[in-house]
Amino acid sequence: MNVENNVNNSTEGISSIPISILDLAPVIAGGTPRDSFHRSLDLAQHAEQWGYRRYWLAEHHNMPGIASSATSLVIGYIANGTKTIRVGSGGIMLPNHAPLVIAEQFGTLESMYPGRIDLGLGRAPGSDQPAMRAIRRGLGSDGQNFPEQLSELRSYLDPSLGAGMPGVRAVPGEGLDIPIWLLGSSGFSAQLAGELGLPFAFASHFAPDYLLAALELYRSYFKPSQALNKPHAMVGINIIAADTDEEAQRLATSQQQQFLNIVRGIPGMLSPAVDPSDILWSEPEKAYVQKSLSFSIVGSRDTVRKRLSHLQEQTQADEWIISAQIYDHEARLKSYQIVSEIMKE
Structure with a gap:
């Protein structure tokens, strides 16, 4: 299962680094998930x-402002409406699912859109505790057995790995190059990705504190594999350009309000932008949101x-994956276009 290796040379500047998009499929205030899907496409x-x-979508549950809970379905919708861009998950929260089902779902997607599907996996719930209990009912998984689940899933795609259920085959899925x-926000997945020789993506768009340590851990533990002959680290980051x-800064207030609502335990739809001075938050709330969004x-x-350019020097990222929680769709498009033009300069 080959992942294209990118030659990372910091002396070439940011123009040599591939960029991708992480779309949280935001549902805006006054909008619907249907509107969100159309804007995502x-x-x-x-x-x-x-x-x-790449264009990746993330699994979240019980969050009114994020429409991509049925992640595999939305991936298929986006892949069907595009031609060349890779489409995938950033990520599928594997403990929420039976590995066989994910192998079959992504085997189906790869069969429909060959050579364009990525399977990014995380071990977090992607939800709050009540939703996690509802989703994982009967699965008996709290994320601690993620390495075993991952091994089982990989074996359904490549039976030579020998960790799948005896007598069970993923059709479609088996033998496909997916x-x-x-994905992770700590050292656990970084080390595991390195040991298995898999590409690694760090979620610094919401958890920046451990970024540099996780990248160092990943690279130090990396062992060449059939998937990769050298480390490939993708760094998630919020970029809002105008x-x-x-x-x-005004456009960024929608994202700040979204984080603030999560801190307060009242997640909601993505709110319109306001003047930065109009956000009503306490000093501890402001400090927490700013720390979460520090990268x-x-x-x-x-x-x-x-x-x-400064972050590239710090991280030596092989790829960037960019999220932009912007209320106004035209402003969101313009932000991503500005970034693409910067990377080509």
Whole structure:
């Protein structure tokens, strides 16, 4: 299962680094999931034209502002409406599912859209505790057996690995080349990805604190495999770009409000942008949100270019995957277009 290796040379600047999109399929205030899917497809079609490498969707549950809970279905919808961009999961929360079912779902997607499907896997619930209990009812999984689940899943795709259920085959799925990525926000998946020789994606778009340590851990534990002959680390980051720093900062208030609502335990739909001074939060709330978004880049073209170049020097990322929680769809498109133009300069 080959994952394309990217030659990372920091002296070439950010223009040598592939960029991808992580779409949280935001449901905006006053909108519906149906609207969200249409906007996601429009963004994916533009991203394909702008040269983005991948378009990933994430599994979340019990969150009114995120529409991608049935992640495999949305991946199929996006893949069907595009032609060349890779489409995948960022990620599927494997403890929520039977490995055979995921092998079959992604085997089906790969059969329909050959050479374009990525399977990113995480071990978090992607939900709150009540939803987790509802989803994992009967599965008996709390995420601790993720390595065993991963081994079983990989064996359904490649029976020579020998960890699948005896007498059980994934059809479709068996024998298909579906790249598997491990996703994480700590050292667990970083080390596991390194030991297995798999590509690794770090979720610094919401959990930046352990980014550099996790990347070092991944690279130090990496062992070449059939999938990769050297480490391939993708870094998730929020980028909100606009014509001016002030406009970008205003657009970013939608994401700040979304994080604030999560902190308060009242997740809701993505709210319209406001003047930054109009966000009503306590100092501890403000500090927590700002810390969670500390690796975000918000600003004009020049600001984004300088900040991204600095982060590239820090992380030596092989690929960036960008999220932009922007209420206005046209402004969201423009933000991703600005980033694509920066990367081509």
